Amino acid sequence: MTNPNALLHRRDVVNELLRDRGDILVVAGLGAPNWDVSAAGDHANNFPLWGAMGAAAMMGLGLALAQPKRKVLVITGDGEMLMGIGSLATIAVEKPANLTIAVLDNERFGETGMQKTHTASGVDLAGMALAAGIRTSCTVRTMEQVSEIRDLVHQGKGTVFALMKINPEALVFTLPPADGVILTTRFRQSVLGDEALYN
Amino acid sequence: MADTAAKTKDQATAPLPSWPDDVYRILKEAGVKQVAMVPDAGHSRLIRAFDADPETRLVTLTTEEEGVAMLAGAWLGGQRGVLLLQSSGVGNCINMLSLPAICHMPLLMLVTMRGDWGEFNPWQIPMGQGTQASLEAMGVIVTRADTPDDVAPMVWGAANLAFNTWRPAAVLIGQRVLGAKNFKELARK
Known part of the structure; x- marks a missing residue:
């Protein structure tokens, strides 16, 4: 905090984003963002992805459109966001007020040996989101800014894109349930009630 | 049968096929609220219907996997x-x-075919011929409609399969239904 150039720690960022989470709905991208969200506490209102790289932001859009009264937070990585980069254009056009996309940017493909992603060479995801038309788009380097993003999630007053510059540290995995049917059913039951169990 | 064949043969001159309206009605009855699409000429009438429908969110994608x-x-x-x-x-x-x-x-997918009956553009052939096998390799239940009269019942069946058995289902709408483009004619115009 005293050194403005120090990189944030990913689990501090995620713990702050999910502080007093209330009834927000969370989609976590595959790999470390999934483990980070799970380390903050497994929850029925989390949908942690174990695959489908590139899906996270668009799942957030479909969910935000289906549940306009709920706040939706997508937490994903830079590699995952780059694979679904066109989603930023699609989401910018749709402008869901209740969707925040937080990208944990360690500039690495963390699960495959810490190879550099495009962001390590200067590709600016926050700039791309802004240019796509997501007007609240910023690069986050301090925990104070993380708290501001956390508050924006709960306000739900417009699409938010936040690029969190984080330390490329490899942490212990915290695994949520892996079965897609379990994750889907418990999420739908939590959001929609028991009627989600019936056709 | 003779009736159907005559309809198919004459469709190039027929003003407006009715199947897109039937498909729209079936999808509304199935409770569809979000329509995601990368446009195709064969879907244009259905897309216009959803665009005019305030109960449905029509979302244009940059690529289909979105x-x-x-x-x-x-x-x-x-x-x-x-x-x-x-x-x-x-x-x-x-x-x-x-x-x-x-x-x-x-997941309900309505796929208009290229690289199929009467195709003129050779570049459409590889993916067109690989479409059904690719979908089936990924566990999608695939049905085909090759006459205009088949489209609505196939969409009804696939919608029921998808939403009642909670699985991905696709309807391939053949080029014979849509009419094949003739680029030589288009190039001459």
Whole structure:
């Protein structure tokens, strides 16, 4: 905090984003963002992805459109966001007020040996989101800014894109349930009630 | 049968096929609220109908796999959707189809075919001929409509399969229904 150039720690960022989470709905991208969200506490209102790289932001859009009264937070990585980069254009056009996309940017493909992603060479995801038309788009380097993003999630007053510059540290995995049917059913039951169990 | 054959032969001169209106009605009755699409000429009438419908959200994608993910999110939030795409876009969806497969989520895909009956453009052939096999390799239940009269019942059946058995299902709408483009004629004009 005293050194403005120090990189944030990913689990501090995620713990702050999910502080007093209330009834927000969370989609976590595959790999470390999934483990980070799970380390903050497994929850029925989390949908942690174990695959489908590139899906996270668009799942957030479909969910935000289906549940306009709920706040939706997508937490994903830079590699995952780059694979679904066109989603930023699609989401910018749709402008869901209740969707925040937080990208944990360690500039690495963390699960495959810490190879550099495009962001390590200067590709600016926050700039791309802004240019796509997501007007609240910023690069986050301090925990104070993380708290501001956390508050924006709960306000739900417009699409938010936040690029969190984080330390490329490899942490212990915290695994949520892996079965897609379990994750889907418990999420739908939590959001929609028991009627989600019936056709 | 003779009636159907005559209709198919004459469709190039027929002013407006009615199947897109029937498909619109079936999708409305199925409760579709989100329509994700990369446009295709064969879907243009259906797209116009949804665009004019205030109860339905029509979302244009940059690439088709976005729609697979979006409709998975819609399902998590309790809404049903449909993905409208051309056969070439099926190739873009392959890995993303893991999502409805492993999560047992419904996904209804209406695929207008190229690289099929009467195709003129050789570049459409590889993906057009690989469309059904690719979908089936990823666990999607595939049915085909090759006459205008088949489209509505096939869409009705696929919608029921998808939403009642919570699985991905696709209807391939053959080029014989849509009419093949003739680029030599277009180039002369």
